[in-house]
Amino acid sequence: MAIVAQQTKLSKILWPVLAWAVALIIFFPIAYMVMTSFKTDADAVKPELLFTFTPTLENYANMTENYDYWRFASNSIITSVAATLFTLFVAIPCAYAMAFTPSRGTKDILMWMLSTKMLPAAAVLYPMIYMTKAAGLYDTHFLIIMVLSLINLPIVIWMLFTYFKDIPKDIIEAAKMDGVNTWGEVREVLIPLAWGGIASTALLCFIFCWNEAYWTVRLTTTEAATLSKLIEGNRAPEGLFFGRLSAVSTAAVGPIVVLGWFCQKQLVQGLTFGAVK
Amino acid sequence: MGRIVLENVQKTFGEAEVIPPLDLTIEDGEFAVFVGPSGCGKSTLLRLIAGLEEVTSGAIKIDGADVTQVPPSKRGLAMVFQSYALYPHMTVRKNIGFPLRMAKMEQAEIDAKVEQAASVLNLKDYLDRKPGQLSGGQRQRVAIGRAIVREPEAFLFDEPLSNLDAALRVGMRMEISELHNKLNTTMIYVTHDQVEAMTMANKIVVLQAGVIEQVGSPLELYRTPRNRFVAGFIGSPKMNFIDGDAAEKLGGHSVGIRPEHIDVVEGGLWQGRVGVAEHLGSDTFFHVHDTGLAETITVRAIGDVSLRHGDTIGLSPRMDELHRFDAKGLRI
Numbered sequence: 178m179a180i181v182a183q184q185t186k187l188s189k190i191l192w193p194v195l196a197w198a199v200a201l202i203i204f205f206p207i208a209y210m211v212m213t214s215f216k217t218d219a220d221a222v223k224p225e226l227l228f229t230f231t232p233t234l235e236n237y238a239n240m241t242e243n244y245d246y247w248r249f250a251s252n253s254i255i256t257s258v259a260a261t262l263f264t265l266f267v268a269i270p271c272a273y274a275m276a277f278t279p280s281r282g283t284k285d286i287l288m289w290m291l292s293t294k295m296l297p298a299a300a301v302l303y304p305m306i307y308m309t310k311a312a313g314l315y316d317t318h319f320l321i322i323m324v325l326s327l328i329n330l331p332i333v334i335w336m337l338f339t340y341f342k343d344i345p346k347d348i349i350e351a352a353k354m355d356g357v358n359t360w361g362e363v364r365e366v367l368i369p370l371a372w373g374g375i376a377s378t379a380l381l382c383f384i385f386c387w388n389e390a391y392w393t394v395r396l397t398t399t400e401a402a403t404l405s406k407l408i409e410g411n412r413a414p415e416g417l418f419f420g421r422l423s424a425v426s427t428a429a430v431g432p433i434v435v436l437g438w439f440c441q442k443q444l445v446q447g448l449t450f451g452a453v454k
Numbered sequence: 455m456g457r458i459v460l461e462n463v464q465k466t467f468g469e470a471e472v473i474p475p476l477d478l479t480i481e482d483g484e485f486a487v488f489v490g491p492s493g494c495g496k497s498t499l500l501r502l503i504a505g506l507e508e509v510t511s512g513a514i515k516i517d518g519a520d521v522t523q524v525p526p527s528k529r530g531l532a533m534v535f536q537s538y539a540l541y542p543h544m545t546v547r548k549n550i551g552f553p554l555r556m557a558k559m560e561q562a563e564i565d566a567k568v569e570q571a572a573s574v575l576n577l578k579d580y581l582d583r584k585p586g587q588l589s590g591g592q593r594q595r596v597a598i599g600r601a602i603v604r605e606p607e608a609f610l611f612d613e614p615l616s617n618l619d620a621a622l623r624v625g626m627r628m629e630i631s632e633l634h635n636k637l638n639t640t641m642i643y644v645t646h647d648q649v650e651a652m653t654m655a656n657k658i659v660v661l662q663a664g665v666i667e668q669v670g671s672p673l674e675l676y677r678t679p680r681n682r683f684v685a686g687f688i689g690s691p692k693m694n695f696i697d698g699d700a701a702e703k704l705g706g707h708s709v710g711i712r713p714e715h716i717d718v719v720e721g722g723l724w725q726g727r728v729g730v731a732e733h734l735g736s737d738t739f740f741h742v743h744d745t746g747l748a749e750t751i752t753v754r755a756i757g758d759v760s761l762r763h764g765d766t767i768g769l770s771p772r773m774d775e776l777h778r779f780d781a782k783g784l785r786i
């Protein structure tokens with residue numbers, strides 16, 4: 178008994194301390210980025226001014242003056258929203274079919290879909306660039322939306338599949354007996370019951386799309402360039418423009434952090450909301 | 455109208471043949487019960503009729519129309535599941551009205567029908583609750599309400615009472631029987647409980663390993679079981695079986711006698727020692743050992759008869775109630 182009590186006491190202190198330590202380590206670069214964005218490029222490289230500096234909005238002012246932040250931001254929004262919607266549009270029927278009418282191949286298909294994530298992106302970089310240029314798709318919203326969707330489909334289908342599997346099969350069958358066709362099952366029963374799961378999957382997919390950099394940087398120049406491209410464009414090897422780069426980065430991740438912050442509560446609510454077996 | 459005919463219906467899951475080809479007819483208005491031990495294919499057979507499983511071969515007809523390839527939503531049947539399968543995100547009102555809304559009925563008409571079903575099933579006070587806020591018995595009523603509002607060709611029940619406690623189960627049994635008397639719609643009811651089968655059915659279909667062992671009214675099955683399996687399955691407590699020489703003397707390879715057809719007498723054909731006695735008040739069941747016939751012979755005595763543990767008693771089977779079976783277990 179004494180040992181158990183001691184252990185719980187220890188873990189009561191130890192785990193929170195560890196969690197805070199990890200959280201701070203992860204958070205530090207973000208805090209550093211935000212702080213640096215309020216420094217001049219000159220101040221940004223002086224270690225003695227890490228915490229003590231005179232804040233300036235110069236970098237943010239430059240950002241909208243020198244290059245069109247809003248165009249990059251709206252491209253990010255358009256491609257991420259459209260890619261998320263398209264991904265769900267394909268993934269929901271797909272996960273539904275696999276969860277409720279599994280066949281012998283279902284497990285293999287799921288594994289195969291995940292295995293596509295193992296393909297090194299760099300291996301297909303040049304074919305992709307040449308092919309999309311030849312097809313006239315290079316630097317278009319359509320291309321970025323398709324690429325983002327295809328990258329995220331496996332994980333989205335996988336996530337939805339696990340959520341759908343938790344819905345009792347009887348309820349779907351009851352709907353069939355109640356005279357509902359397949360589309361009705363999805364609309365009236367599946368989506369309402371899996372709403373929390375679908376919402377959190379959609380949010381995650383949106384975040385992945387927003388943060389995607391490898392393809393968006395390489396398959397765009399101006400027309401469809403997203404915030405990732407904007408950050409990339411401000412990267413200078415000499416590191417002279419740290420303040421400017423930080424401001425751009427902060428403005429790029431800002432919206433997604435805010436979104437995550439707001440959705441947090443709804444998501445937790447959605448995930449625990451009254452499922453009765 | 456709901457006359458359901460199965461012609462040569464067979465079902466296999468991969469290699470396993472769960473239902474070997476069988477024929478079965480359920481007449482319009484009948485209360486048919488599929489009964490058999492767990493895993494014998496009752497649910498599978500019901501799901502084939504519902505359309506939730508596809509037949510491997512054979513045909514299913516409802517009122518003469520071949521529905522073998524018709525999806526469940528178009529067969530006009532209603533089903534009540536063991537798990538109730540209510541829509542957890544909808545109120546009771548929405549749950550009951552759901553099939554009508556799907557049939558694109560006018561809202562006013564839906565409301566009227568839901569109200570009517572709710573009053574029949576004593577659910578009026580719960581219409582605005584969600585299923586999660588109801589007891590098991592109430593949930594079952596909602597599931598039944600959802601089935602009756604549609605006025606289906608036939609009702610399918612898959613062990614609807616097995617999640618309820620014993621007292622509630624007896625009550626619901628009566629309610630479902632009442633409902634059948636009132637609606638006169640075909641009902642197919644699946645259960646592993648032979649008491650439910652005996653008390654509710656017009657027609658019992660006894661299944662074992664996917665094979666129909668016998669079809670008949672409760673009393674037919676009780677009086678003239680076609681084989682040893684049906685004899686042992688129908689009736690409670692179970693029929694006593696005697697094999698070997700004692701059976702040969704009575705004219706069968708094996709002989710069955712129900713506990714209620716053995717009298718406790720002085721002398722008698724058989725003697726044994728009293729073991730455990732179960733006093734139910736109205737009846738007493740004695741487990742009698744050392745008869746030299748079988749491990750235990752169960753005997754029913756009317757009323758509260760007191761015999762002491764270890765007493766030696768005489769047993770006299772009623773000769774006209776003996777069931778004789780041949781070496782294959784078929785009735786002679």
Ligand SMILES: Nc1ncnc2c1ncn2[C@@H]1O[C@H](COP(=O)(O)OP(=O)(O)O)[C@@H](O)[C@H]1O
Binds near residue numbers: 495
């Ligand atoms: N979808 C399925 N896939 C494979 N085997 C199944 C499936 N459904 C039922 N079975 C098998 O069929 C047999 C009969 O099952 P079931 O009809 O549920 O029995 P019961 O309802 O009489 O208890 C069982 O052996 C079960 O394992």
Ligand SMILES: [Mg+2]
Binds near residue numbers: 496497498613
């Ligand atoms: Mg079953």
